[in-house]
């Protein structure tokens with residue numbers, strides 16, 4: 001089974017500004033993951049975080065252990 005790979009979260013080196021390479025991803029909780037990046041230009045290595053912060057549409061298979069703030073943009 002081949003997983004579909006969408007666009008990966010990417011960022012730039014905070015020191016030299018070059019695009020960095022993702023070398024490791026750790027899923028910490030259902031809504032939070034840490035991504036280790038390496039800069040091939042200046043040799044820096046750092047961890048960035050990716051977190052689900054708001055829901056725009058409810059899930060059809062809600063996880064009872066996950067609580068995420070719901071934002072209703074259709075609200076008048």
Ligand SMILES: [Zn+2]
Nearest residue numbers: 013016039042
């Ligand atoms: Zn760099």
